[in-house]
Amino acid sequence: MPVLELRDVSKSFGALKVAQGISFAVENGEALGIIGPNGAGKSTLFNLITGNVTLDAGSITFDGNDVTRAAPMKRCAAGLGRTFQIPQPFSKLTVFENLLVAAGFGSSATETEAVGRCADILVETGLVEKANATAGSLSLLQRKRLELARALATDPKLLLLDEIAGGLTQGECAALVNTIRAIHARGVSIIWIEHVLHALNSVVERLLVLDFGKVIGIGAPDEIMASKDVREIYLGIEV
């Protein structure tokens, strides 16, 4: 059964069509990568899935339930976790408090369970030493890790990662990819928007290509990367 299914999802901001009849499904336990040029509507697609932006037409089913009109907090409680392209930590709270907010309100955990789970997540994401630092004082890598940690704290069935490897050094990126692989290995479904293709392709099973709010292609990474349309549109290679 798909964990997430979008049917004919459309959205316009005035004359600008940011999503045009988007349909795809993510199977339970699958990792799907999303690529596309800047302005293709990738982050908007995440906003539509999380409920930050309401869609004009179409429907979204999550974990067997229609969530098309559900509020973001309901979708989060149902198991939809998300990171932001530009990290948005609660900057005045400590790292641990950031996680506790997500665990306490984004999942059904009790305070004691939340504390235990958040401590484990700190270890998994390499943030133990920064647990009591205010989130506003973190470096870019640490903020990206906090984004991931906070999304994990909501105990997601499906994790939406928005350019989480962007701006990192190769070493930092490799470490982050290992963490994401371990999360995926636990059975968490993932949709990952990323421009760092080697990182993306080392995790995902399928790739989806977006351009001008339309799905140009979806399939195995090798097939997609070999596709003429994708090479022209995304990689800018004349074929």
Place this chain on the structure above:
Amino acid sequence: MNWLDTILQGVLLGGLYALFAAGLSLVFGIMRLVNLAHGDLIVVAAFLILVLVTGLGLNPFLAALVALPVMFAAGWALQYFILNRTLGDDILPPLLVTFGLSIVIQNALLEGFSADSRRVPAGSLETMSLPLGPVTVGVMPLLTFLSAIAVIVVLNQIFYRTALGRAFRATSDDMVTAGLMGVEPKRIFATATGIAMVVVTIAALYLGTRANFDPTIGPARLIYAFEAVIIGGLGSLWGTLLGGIIIGVAQTVGAAVNPEWQILAGHLAFLIVLLVRPRGLFPRAID
């Protein structure tokens, strides 16, 4: 003239002003909402306590205990159904709506209770006092001050030691992201205003038992509350207590010099602090 006594009375009066201001500070700190009806809501709570005391013959403290959940529910509903709709990037709608609410409350109270000045009878407590060395301290002023400290300690505990407090701070930091983490900002804001109304009820208990009140005195209480919050630094609760104390001491010292200077001295103290420390004594970044 006993200056020690004057200053001590001012400090204790500061406790009452801190109680006026704590709810205002809480609401502003969490949702950046300036509630211009805050003073009138204190008067509403005072009338509620008065009705319970005179109508049911309850002790004022018991009456306040009964009024607490009523005011919490009223605050919750006010925020959830009305004030939440005014929040956004524009600061004008909440100002206009709470200004209108202030007028509605004053006129409704005038209709219901007339313009007569009232007082909540507190029996022998009104005149009871304790000798403390060279000075004598009234029991009610002392209780007011201790209540203000207790309120601030409890609010700080809620803020920094509970899941609700974390949600308050997270929502205050970034409402949209908090929503994506499962926090429901509208309910969090409603709970914050509910708690502010609990503080308002405690303030009303001491306002009603210590001094006369009528339906139109709310705006004047609001000014003291504003001054205490601004002197302390927006959003800092201990700063708010200090702000209340500064106004209280300035007022009693001013009154000791010349009875006509009481109110003026409080406002002058506020202006001086504003000139020297425009962001208040404890701006929120340090809290």
